[in-house]
Amino acid sequence: MKTKMLEQIKSRYFYIRLLSFAVLVMSFIPFCNPITGYGGTQNSSLVTIIKNIGSVINYFSAEIPQFSSYSNVLFIMVILLYVALIGILFGFLLLFSHDKSYRQHGKNSILYAAAVMTVVFLVLCVLYFNINLAMYKFGSQAVYRKLLIIFRIPVFLIIYTLISAAILVLSALEKGFNFSDIKYRIKSDLSHRFKGGVHVPYNKVTQTMPIETLAPAKVMIYPLSQHIGAACQSLVKPGDLVKIGQKIADTDAFVSAPIHATVSGKVLKVDYAPHPTLNSCQAIYVENDFEDSTHESLKLTHTDYRELSNEQLISIIRQAGITGMGGASFPTHVKIQSALKDNIDMLIINASECEPYLSNDNRIILENKDELIEGINILRQIFGLKNAYIGIESNKPKAIKVLNKATHKTGIRVVVLRAKYPQGGEKQLIKAVCNRKVPSGKLPSSVGCCIFNVDTVCAVYRAVVTGVPVMRRIVTVAGDGVENPRNLNVRLGTPFSNVLEACGLKEDTKEIIMGGPMMGVSQYSLEAPVIKSTSGLLCFTDKETQNDENASCIRCGGCVSACPMNLTPNYIAMYTKLRDFDSCEKLNASDCIECGCCSFTCPAKIPLVQYMRLAKQNVIENRKRQVNKN
Amino acid sequence: MSDLYYVSSSPHIKSDKTVSSVMRDVIIALTPAMLGAVLFFSFRALVIIAVSVLSCVLFEFLYDVIFKKTRTINDLSAVVTGILLGFNMPVTVPIYLPVIGAAFAIIVVKMLYGGLGKNIANPALCGRIFLFLSFSSYMTTWIDASTAVNNTAFSLPLFSNVDVVSSATPLSYLKNADASIVSSVPISSAFIGTVGGCLGETSAILLIIGGLYLLYKRVITWHIPVSYLATVAVITFIFPNMTGITRLQFMSYNLLCGGLMLGAIFMATDYATSPVTPKGRIIYGIGCGLLTVFIRYFGGYPEGVSFAILLMNFLTWFIDKHTIPTKFGGESKYAKLFKKAKE
Structure with a gap:
């Protein structure tokens, strides 16, 4: 029994329940009058309310004055309305919480309160048909005054801010006296900021999962182009034996980086292979002999x-x-x-x-x-x-x-x-x-x-x-289409199919993305290997893949305020449709960083990033052409 | 197996926001004012709004069917137009008036220009102006909300013409420059909405609640309403047009009465007919505010909001074109001019 009670006290909702009860009790304060013990206060300044706190007790003990039936209903309705308002405000406060379950509670609270409010408003509408009677009995002034109680929100906003602060502190206390959450949030609010951007749902499920090492595959694939700049040339021939850390591809070009073998074994062939970002590319196939012998250059x-x-x-x-x-x-x-x-x-x-x-x-x-x-x-x-x-x-x-x-x-x-x-x-x-x-x-x-x-x-x-070259990559495997999302330590060159096998790819997976969902590239083949820029593999099912039909632009300006580069994606898309790339250049289309904020935020689901890319490409080509002419 | 995967361009996730969800948010934001209209003006208000909404949706549907367009009624924009059109009528209008207004708003102003997002003027606003010019006697017969509740609320017939003793709106008092009558209407009742006027425009507080909801949902930005209201407030405070009441009172009446709140929060912020750039939105709001005050001061009509917004609607694309924001890390127009002047 005792432990159960303790558990209940410890459970995260206890404080909220306690506080909501306190709010309910406090919400009666404005209705309490020291003299009658009931009824609206004349003015709702903070002082009168503090004075009236003592009358909460009065409310229970004093004689209830006579009310006409209509105004009684009205009175109850106003109280209900008031409670619903509290619920909505309370819910909104909870919506800002970090914790998902708190947010769910907030949503529920708003929903219930909205339902109550609707009922109350309906009853009030009916009541207004008969309000004359109430006015006759009670005097129109008093009835209106009672209605005005609804509008006395400012005073209670102060109370709610105090309560919400208390909730935040309590919820922080619950998580083991951890104030860092709030501290970092406030700190981040004080830091500099950039204009634009969007708040995306983070879904970082794998944040708490330690990095696990993945065994290398039987056949490893090393694309010769894994970086921006000139592609490498193969230094090995089919049939050669390679060891871990051996340089297998390099070039003399300035903007380039060599590629190393991450397993020991025999080179099978140098052939075209699917590439995560370039569609397909020359690649070295190495058959793993699972001996893991290291190359002498690692010293x-x-x-x-x-x-x-x-x-x-x-x-x-x-x-x-x-x-x-x-x-x-x-x-x-x-x-x-x-x-x-x-x-x-x-x-x-x-x-x-x-x-x-x-x-x-x-x-x-x-x-x-x-x-x-x-x-x-x-x-x-x-x-x-x-x-x-x-x-x-x-x-x-x-x-x-x-x-x-x-x-x-x-x-x-x-x-x-x-x-x-x-x-x-x-x-x-x-x-x-x-x-x-x-x-x-x-x-x-x-x-x-x-x-x-x-x-x-x-x-x-x-x-x-x-002395170890780049041979491994931490890859986050996540998304609805994966049974065990996790962080993996993967050797470069491991095909995606091996990585996904280890995490359990579900059958209803619809889209596989290398990188993040905002800027990643969807994959057409699982034979593509992990390369130096693979930061994640996301498997999306129908639920996460959105393939909405796009409506026409409603000029909401969402893309303009979301663009971190301060561009006007809607106009650039419009001019791109008209193939008027000179106007696109005037609108600075070439400055686009393709972050995807505009497409993400667009309510009409217009693929703005694609238009931006097209505009960017054409603007840059036009510029080159003009330079050549001159 | 590999050829079964779905390949698309980034970003692969999109926000939950859709056109219909945006419109749904606008409808939710209009609900308090709608309930207020029912409370202040009896159920006849609800009937007028309902007729207006239904006929808007019906005309859009018929247009789509007759001209073989894709059905667009699911995006709920016709419902928003309907509610706003209904909000712009007095409670006493005959029941066929919203239908005529809806026909003009939807067919002429919205659909003939190409539908949602392509119209050059706000449909509900044009519907209102059309009715205002064609049926001015119906459209300017106000009854006081409190008298409506006290005496006639239950006797307002639904389908026949209404004969009531008309009262004026506080705005028309302002127009007549009669301080004694003006101060007979307390500011608080103008704030709550128990004054004469169109259905949805009387209650400032309920409209503001709706506006705050829209701001919270990020459906609208603060630029247009704030710059619009601030312009009106500043001009009416510095240059009051009337003697006998204080500057503050005059400013409050100008802000709270008439269609200003409805116009600033719901009409001027209409997506298709307002600029998309932040700077442009502020210029647009200031322009609306100036025109509103000028029409109220010097024009023939007591109310200037609808004409002001309509005139500014036509300038939207012009404003947009000249307020393209400076790109990140770029030089602003003025910095460039300054450099040139230096050279």
């Missing part, structure tokens, strides 16, 4: 990275084949070299992970924070900076806590940002972290910033300190 040639020069560090990074792990996959050594030419004073680590579903960066922070800090130290050494900034969204309180602890007195600052898409976009992140605006058409280094993804920094650490 370190130095003992302490602090003694190395920048050139040496950059060549190590180049040889390790590190590219930006955020999704664009731009070779890291190129980024560092071009940034060194400008005067860099802000080193920013992108840990915001604004894409829904994905949780790989979050897990990396929680599990490999030492690698991350050490990697930041290496980058700081390269740029000669004392400080660095980690930008992280407020919806990852655990990771923020871990980072705060780990970065204590190291000169690295954790900047808590608002949870808003696309917080992780390069230009948006710079605006949010240090309030600088990257001029259109220029690189972040033009304002003295350089941005690296969390996983990239870890890869730099591994390459410099342990």
